[in-house]
Amino acid sequence: MTARHFLTLLDLSPGELESVIARAIAMKADPQGAGRGTIAPNRVMGMIFEKSSTRTRVSFEAGMTQLGGHALFLSPRDTQLGRGEPVEDTARVLSSMVDIVMIRTFAHAMVQRFAACSRVPVINGLTDDFHPCQLLADVQTFVEHRGSIRGKQVAWIGDGNNMCQSYINAARQFDFELRIACPGGYEPREDLVRANAGRVTIVRDPLDASRGAHLLATDVWASMGQEAEQEKRAAAFANYQLDHRLLDVAAPDAIYLHCLPAHRGEEISAELMDAPDTVIWDEAENRLHAQKALIEFLLTA
Ligand code: CP
Ligand code: NVA
Numbered sequence: 357m358t359a360r361h362f363l364t365l366l367d368l369s370p371g372e373l374e375s376v377i378a379r380a381i382a383m384k385a386d387p388q389g390a391g392r393g394t395i396a397p398n399r400v401m402g403m404i405f406e407k408s409s410t411r412t413r414v415s416f417e418a419g420m421t422q423l424g425g426h427a428l429f430l431s432p433r434d435t436q437l438g439r440g441e442p443v444e445d446t447a448r449v450l451s452s453m454v455d456i457v458m459i460r461t462f463a464h465a466m467v468q469r470f471a472a473c474s475r476v477p478v479i480n481g482l483t484d485d486f487h488p489c490q491l492l493a494d495v496q497t498f499v500e501h502r503g504s505i506r507g508k509q510v511a512w513i514g515d516g517n518n519m520c521q522s523y524i525n526a527a528r529q530f531d532f533e534l535r536i537a538c539p540g541g542y543e544p545r546e547d548l549v550r551a552n553a554g555r556v557t558i559v560r561d562p563l564d565a566s567r568g569a570h571l572l573a574t575d576v577w578a579s580m581g582q583e584a585e586q587e588k589r590a591a592a593f594a595n596y597q598l599d600h601r602l603l604d605v606a607a608p609d610a611i612y613l614h615c616l617p618a619h620r621g622e623e624i625s626a627e628l629m630d631a632p633d634t635v636i637w638d639e640a641e642n643r644l645h646a647q648k649a650l651i652e653f654l655l656t657a
Pocket of ligand 1 (some may be wrong): 408409410411412413482490615616617
């Protein structure tokens with residue numbers, strides 16, 4: 357049987373995604389039980405990081421250890437991948453030695469090429485196009501605090517980036533409505549928007565996206581790899597800060613999320629970031645639980 361991969365949220369069915377979220381919630385509620393040490397004994401995860409990370413690295417590494425296995429951190433600086441060894445050759449060799457692979461890289465095509473030659477499951481830990489693991493944590497956080505996200509109104513404020521594009525996939529898989537507020541020229545991929553017309557709309561005014569929303573989400577204005585555009589982007593996104601102005605027009609029990617790292621005073625106000633009742637820290641923690649549930653799913657699928 358060929359391995360199941362998790363390159364985007366579309367790789368799992370809506371029912372499978374729901375069960376991963378439910379399992380993540382169960383694992384969180386029973387940290388010493390629920391498969392601790394027994395799901396992946398002696399299994400090894402290879403983690404390829406071509407971009408920086410705090411949460412993704414620590415949550416996968418800690419998660420594998422908690423499931424009874426081990427994770428290897430592989431950076432292009434110390435591997436032959438960084439010296440030009442083809443992705444396909446690397447995939448064949450690595451997948452003959454480890455049980456599961458996680459990749460954070462630039463081009464989404466790289467994880468697709470790797471997965472095509474891998475005998476073991478491949479997880480996308482962020483590409484320029486998608487960040488599906490973060491969406492598992494985001495949906496888990498919403499479910500924990502507000503119940504099912506089905507039929508809810510979600511507002512995306514800011515760049516039409518990898519996170520925004522994963523929200524588009526999430527709208528489809530978890531069945532919610534998504535209003536994206538972004539400046540002209542910073543829209544998500546047109547094919548994704550078109551494929552989800554009916555549940556995904558693009559507006560210019562962040563107030564229009566936020567009105568009545570049950571969830572507001574944002575992310576940095578300049579993603580990894582876009583550092584040179586920082587200044588230009590800061591000007592384009594000046595009116596796109598997730599702050600009280602937006603929360604005030606949202607649904608009365610709205611929550612807001614940020615995948616982190618955050619820039620207070622840019623895409624999110626310091627007031628919202630540091631609010632005592634923010635669920636952003638739960639969202640970050642949920643990376644651990646959601647990915648443990650995902651690893652279990654992929655290793656047993
Ligand atoms: N949210 C997220 O993926 O964080 P890291 O870049 O720290 O992994
Ligand atoms: N859009 C951001 C997400 C970081 C977790 C980036 O790609 O840098």
